[in-house]
Amino acid sequence: MKIDMTRRRSLYGALAGVAAIGAGGTLWRAWSNGVFSVGEGPAYAPWRAWPHAAAEGPPGLVEAGILASNAHNTQPWRFRVSQDTIALHADPARHLGNFDPFRREMQLSLGCVLENIWLAARARGLEVRVETRGGRLAPGDTEAAPVAVIRLTPGERAEIPEYRAIANRRTHRGAYDARAVPAALQEEMQGLAARAPNSGSFRLVLFGAGPEKDRLGELIVTATQAIIGDREMAMDSARWFRFDWRAIQEHRDGVTIDTVGLPPLLTAAAKIIPAPSPEQADRQWLAGTRDVHVATAPLMGLIAVRDLYDRPTALDAGRLWQRLHLWATHRGLAAQPLNQPCEMVDREAVLGAPPRTASALATLTGDEAWRPTFIFRMGYAEQAARLSPRRSPNQVLAG
Numbered sequence: 204m205k206i207d208m209t210r211r212r213s214l215y216g217a218l219a220g221v222a223a224i225g226a227g228g229t230l231w232r233a234w235s236n237g238v239f240s241v242g243e244g245p246a247y248a249p250w251r252a253w254p255h256a257a258a259e260g261p262p263g264l265v266e267a268g269i270l271a272s273n274a275h276n277t278q279p280w281r282f283r284v285s286q287d288t289i290a291l292h293a294d295p296a297r298h299l300g301n302f303d304p305f306r307r308e309m310q311l312s313l314g315c316v317l318e319n320i321w322l323a324a325r326a327r328g329l330e331v332r333v334e335t336r337g338g339r340l341a342p343g344d345t346e347a348a349p350v351a352v353i354r355l356t357p358g359e360r361a362e363i364p365e366y367r368a369i370a371n372r373r374t375h376r377g378a379y380d381a382r383a384v385p386a387a388l389q390e391e392m393q394g395l396a397a398r399a400p401n402s403g404s405f406r407l408v409l410f411g412a413g414p415e416k417d418r419l420g421e422l423i424v425t426a427t428q429a430i431i432g433d434r435e436m437a438m439d440s441a442r443w444f445r446f447d448w449r450a451i452q453e454h455r456d457g458v459t460i461d462t463v464g465l466p467p468l469l470t471a472a473a474k475i476i477p478a479p480s481p482e483q484a485d486r487q488w489l490a491g492t493r494d495v496h497v498a499t500a501p502l503m504g505l506i507a508v509r510d511l512y513d514r515p516t517a518l519d520a521g522r523l524w525q526r527l528h529l530w531a532t533h534r535g536l537a538a539q540p541l542n543q544p545c546e547m548v549d550r551e552a553v554l555g556a557p558p559r560t561a562s563a564l565a566t567l568t569g570d571e572a573w574r575p576t577f578i579f580r581m582g583y584a585e586q587a588a589r590l591s592p593r594r595s596p597n598q599v600l601a602g
């Protein structure tokens with residue numbers, strides 16, 4: 204009996220030791236994978252620097268530019284600055300491969316950058332003239348010329364409300380609540396689109412409710428399934444997912460666990476458990492798209508253009524998205540692009556496959572000549588979205 208008690212005590216002791224090591228291991232994993240340092244470290248420094256610690260002149264405007272929305276957080280940009288110009292270049296190495304074969308989303312992303320720079324320059328009392336490179340986007344194009352040259356001259360200071368939202372804008376992938384986006388705000392959005400540069404080259408179409416909105420939601424889910432079923436696309440997308448804190452701080456790009464829109468406890472758990480396999484991550488993406496993104500979308504919208512692959516038009520459409528997202532931030536609205544159908548249109552085109560997605564999308568604009576190039580949802584969200592990483596201005600400024 205005495206021996207039994209002693210044995211039992213040492214057994215409990217051993218179990219407690221294992222539990223302590225387990226808890227310690229979990230804590231260690233939590234600590235080392237950033238559970239306690241959300242939004243901290245050098246990868247997030249550019250968000251804190253803008254606007255108060257930003258440099259003078261064009262390099263300071265670049266600091267606003269790099270906070271722009273951009274596809275998969277690839278940050279496909281490089282800048283060359285002089286005293287009064289900023290040349291905005293694509294970084295052809297930072298692409299989404301088969302996910303963006305025409306680099307249309309890359310060009311949209313550069314448009315987003317341009318809009319931030321424009322707003323920041325105007326707020327600093329500079330007039331802005333933008334010269335954009337013409338021509339069409341084509342697979343395999345690695346042209347080194349700048350996509351836009353921004354010329355700055357002294358002028359009147361214009362602080363536009365969206366300017367103040369530059370450092371607060373985040374892509375929000377969590378659940379939105381049931382509140383509708385009021386008609387007056389939808390009209391404001393249409394006003395922004397109507398006053399945007401080259402507004403004749405795009406249309407903003409909004410869906411507050413009704414069968415067209417449902418069809419758009421279904422198309423987003425179907426396109427997500429198609430992407431997941433296409434190994435080349437899925438792999439080229441997965442390359443930009445960062446599950447590891449050290450990788451985030453080192454690469455300072457990509458889509459992270461913090462930004463997928465999970466509630467705080469689930470976010471912490473997702474950082475502690477082993478990273479999902481690509482197939483698991485795909486399934487989670489599909490479930491999130493169907494059950495959260497499409498299911499909780501009080502307002503959906505799209506930007507349609509006549510020519511998907513016209514370079515200046517894609518740049519203008521990107522500018523419009525950035526402006527709308529900043530406006531939404533200023534108005535307390537959450538927003539998320541949901542571009543899977545547009546990505547499938549490009550993929551079908553490059554493979555020479557029947558244009559199923561393009562045909563389905565065409566019915567939503569009311570005129571087949573207008574083709575969606577960007578799709579999004581908006582609404583009100585209880586939880587705040589988290590920061591995404593950014594490379595430093597020094598990493599993207601050339602010469």
Ligand SMILES: Cc1cc2nc3c(=O)[nH]c(=O)nc-3n(C[C@H](O)[C@H](O)[C@H](O)COP(=O)(O)O)c2cc1C
Binds near residue numbers: 271272273274
């Ligand atoms: C052209 C373009 C396409 C995008 N497509 C999607 C998308 O389909 N789904 C999504 O959740 N976010 C999408 N985004 C948002 C980016 O992933 C996001 O801007 C990036 O990760 C940086 O995060 P931030 O917007 O919070 O700064 C897109 C952004 C752009 C400019």
